[in-house]
Amino acid sequence: MTPPPAPTMAAHSNAVHGGRRRHVLLFPLPYQGHINPMFRLAGLLHAHGFAITVFHTHFNAPDTARHPDYRFVPVPDGSPVPVAIEDAVAQILELGVACESAFRDRLASVLDEYSRDDVACLVADTHLLPIFEVAARLSVPTLALRTGSAACCASFLAYPMLFEKGYLPVQESQRDMPVVDLPPYRVRDLPVIGEDDGGLVRELLSRAMTAVKTSSGLILNTFDALERREQDGLRRDLAVPVFDIGPLHKLSPAVDSSLLLPDRSCLEWLDAFPPESVLYVSFGSVACMSPRDLVETAWGIAGSDVPFLWVVRPGMVRGSADDHRLPEGFEAAMRKRGMVVAWAPQEEVLRHRAVGGFWTHCGWNSTLESVCEGVPMLCRPYFGDQMGNARYVEHVWRVGLEVGGDLERGRVEAAIRRLMTDEEGAEMRARACELKKAAAECTGEGGSSRLAIDKLITHLTSL
Missing domain, CATH: 3.40.50.2000 (Glycogen Phosphorylase B;)
Structure with missing residues (x-):
């Protein structure tokens, strides 16, 4: 594994305010594929001198004993149960709404305890729009974490256009048609879950892009050599800074965030x-x-x-x-x-x-x-x-x-x-x-991902 970047003295000093470590608050979407990169990001920020507080649902709650350096704040979520993937979109939408009120109370309590000046920002999964809205009402800056590719994020942004031009809803006869406005995708490659006609999925993706556009920046788990063209497009189309700080698992200290016990x-x-x-x-x-x-x-x-x-x-x-x-x-x-x-x-x-x-x-x-x-x-x-x-x-x-x-x-x-x-x-x-x-080059000394991390840390300390 590529060693994680060694934080500079400047990075540590930037993470300190009034003699106290500044806090970054995190709220992951409670599914394995979203939890892993969020905890990798937590490790990266902690290595750069920030204190970490993780808000989490009871559903798929993390094992706090594995992360002794972090503080954990549980947020009641209406106790959802695992559902078929066809129903996952509805569950994600409901989860954000169910958490909203309790998160507001817990965030207000944390702000009172830490003092607002000691809180650098909240990083939340883009699928949790109500969490972003609560933070905005309490004047907490937000950063959006997209746990997918830059190309996927671009397809989310393009969703209204895909409906306007008739690519969606997907018609069986058009599945192999190229999406001219979004190469190299064919219609069959567009992000669809289950047999939904686009209603719930469209709502989910719209909310995700609203979270991105109203945040103070977008964090992507990707790297320049893999998706340079796609990232250039996002920087052109979005009015917020984009930080391509991946692959996170190569840049962050090892972390055990698995919901299942691996057989070693x-x-x-x-x-x-x-x-x-x-x-x-x-x-x-x-x-x-x-x-x-x-x-x-x-x-x-x-x-x-x-x-x-x-x-x-x-x-x-x-x-x-x-x-x-x-x-x-x-x-x-x-x-x-x-x-x-x-x-x-x-x-x-x-x-x-x-x-x-x-x-x-x-x-x-x-x-x-x-x-x-x-x-x-x-x-x-x-x-x-x-x-x-x-x-x-x-x-x-x-x-x-x-x-x-x-x-x-x-x-x-x-x-x-x-x-x-x-x-x-x-x-x-x-x-x-x-x-x-x-x-390896992107994550090495002077590589594009290392430079993006430096920019992210500087951005965090300016919020």
Whole structure:
């Protein structure tokens, strides 16, 4: 891992006011893919001398014992329960509203305790617009954290135009049509969740962009060499400063913010395999597949004859009472060349010399982590920004290929072999290694991400 930037004396002094450390307040959206980058940001700011206070919902609450240097303030949220991904948009919208009143009281209390001058700002997830509005009413400056790519953020900004020009709602006959105003996207790559006609999704994205535009700046977990054109577009279209300080997991001290307990025995298991020989398979913390897709995936992996490490987490299979049950005979077919775990320490797995490919849902965190380790990808996107990320992986960066359509074991076998054993996969791996070098340069001394962090710290101390 690239060492985190060493804070300068000036950085520490800027984080101090009246002899006391200034506070940065944080409020993450309570889903794994949003919690991880927020806690990485917390570590980065704490290393630069800021005190950290984390507001959080009871839903997916963090384990405070893992973060002894931070203060945690729980905010009642109406006690939501996990829902199907098709209902996640409604849940996110409801979550912000449910937290608003309690957050106002808790923020006011914290301001009274710290004094307003000691609070530098509140950093909140862009999907929590009511939190931004409460902070504005209490005169607390805000910064917006977008946990997706710069390209995804640009697509959010373009949503009104996409409706005006008829790209949305998505029509089946137009799914492969290029979005001329938003290359390289096709209509099928636009951020859509479930079968919503655009009403709730449109509301969610509109609120996210309102949060960005009314904040004091936008923080992105990306880096210049990966998305220079997209970031230039955001700087052109937004009236707030944009800080591309990623990849955060390479710039921030290590942090344990996983909602699931990883099985670390898989790292020792990987030690027995030659370099770049193992396929790592994980579809993230939220995406779900059908029982049929599980069966076809299992036999496709088995039939490929490629060693594999597969994450089959609780709740990954829709409508299954026993979602850990793999097909009868699958374990025997693995012949000790495969391992199945409920969760894995993903960053360490991708860094392991034995891993030569990653079959992923293409969430942004997973995509960035794979890029930064030079690991090419098989892409199976499910919802939200994952389709757009997969498009960039295959079409722009050319470090992977999509496994689209209905899953069928023969097609799965062929895709795995293309990535892991064919010349095509070797070429993708070479390009992925070039992106890995570019990420290292951006996060190295004098790199673009390090300079962006310096600008962010200066901006924070000016608020």
